[in-house]
Amino acid sequence: MNNIFRTVNLRKFYEQTKSFALQDLSLTVKKGEFVGIKGPSGSGKSTLLYILAGLLKPTSGEIYFKEQPFEGIKNKALYRRHNIGFVFQDFYLYPNFTVLENMLFPCMQRLFVPGSIIKNAERHLESLHMQDKRNARVESLSAGERQRACIARALLYEPECIFADEPTGNLDSQNAKNTLGLLKKLNDDYKTTILLVTHDEMISHYAHRIVHIIDGSLKKE
Ligand SMILES: Nc1ncnc2c1ncn2[C@@H]1O[C@H](COP(=O)(O)OP(=O)(O)OP(=O)(O)O)[C@@H](O)[C@H]1O
Ligand SMILES: [Mg+2]
Structure with missing residues (x-):
């Protein structure tokens, strides 16, 4: 397996x-790894x-993405769109907008949203059993449904990596299991690299391995 991320003295x-x-x-994280x-706190x-x-920019240290220096990537927004799906700790959904609108928000600033993107969005909603919530406003959703909306949004561009920051923190154990199972399935089926804080x-x-961060450093195993 190849390295997808490597940080040195970050x-x-x-x-x-x-x-x-x-x-x-x-x-170091290898392509296709699921790292917990x-x-x-x-x-x-x-x-x-x-x-x-x-x-965020690091203060010092090196980062390599697929062994290329990270600072060489000038357009980080584009980098994110193509490579990273982010499931945020606090969801960051717009409560007054529908699930689909939340998913498409980044591209709604353009004049029109390509049909292929909407099709992608619908496919991901379906795979997450959220198709009937497509036009529901986020404020009307349960915590588990919000979480799935976040995951659906993170999947929109079929990223190579998913970063999930405590995706199960607000969920009951059944929904937590479902969410972890879903990420595991993405990892199995598409070799999506997953970094999951929990x-x-x-x-x-679910994870191939667990790393422990203590006071900003990796704990030695
Ligand atoms: N924007 C910020 N400005 C100043 N300090 C910050 C900022 N964000 C985080 N910190 C500090 O950096 C440290 C690490 O924060 P971070 O959010 O990365 O921790 P965490 O491991 O994700 O914690 P949790 O499990 O509570 O989410 C904390 O001491 C926090 O107070
Ligand atoms: Mg945190």
Whole structure:
């Protein structure tokens, strides 16, 4: 298997708190791996995903995407659209908009949304058993349905990687199982690389391996 992500001595210093959220974090993820990320609250898990998604800049250290230096990727929005589906810790859905509108939001700023994108969206909603919620406003959805809407949105461009930040944090155990099973299926069927932050013990049944982040560094196994 090839490396999809490799970080070397990654550090992130937050000016606001004058502290390091990541300290010399070196992690290699192979293409097609399903990696569970665990660690105490505040240990830097979300920060790591945000940096690898190009949403935050590291303070120092190296990042390689498919062994190419990350800083060589000038358009991070395009990089994200083609490679990363992000399931956020706090959903980040617009409550007054429908599920489909939320999925298409990034491309609704254009003059028209291509039919092929709408077809993709509908296909993903169907695979998540959400097709009948397509035109439901997000505020009317249950937590599990919101979670699935987030996953459907993350799948829109059929990304090579999915970053899921505590996707089961707001779910009951059945919905948590369904969500993890679904991500596992994507990993099995399409070899989608998955980085999943969770406190959920069930993750050990789904991920190929678990890494632990403590105080911004990987805990040695
Ligand atoms: N925008 C920010 N400005 C300043 N400090 C921040 C910011 N975001 C995160 N931090 C700090 O960085 C550290 C790591 O935060 P991060 O959100 O990555 O942790 P986490 O492991 O995802 O925690 P949780 O499990 O609670 O989600 C924390 O101490 C947090 O207070
Ligand atoms: Mg977090």
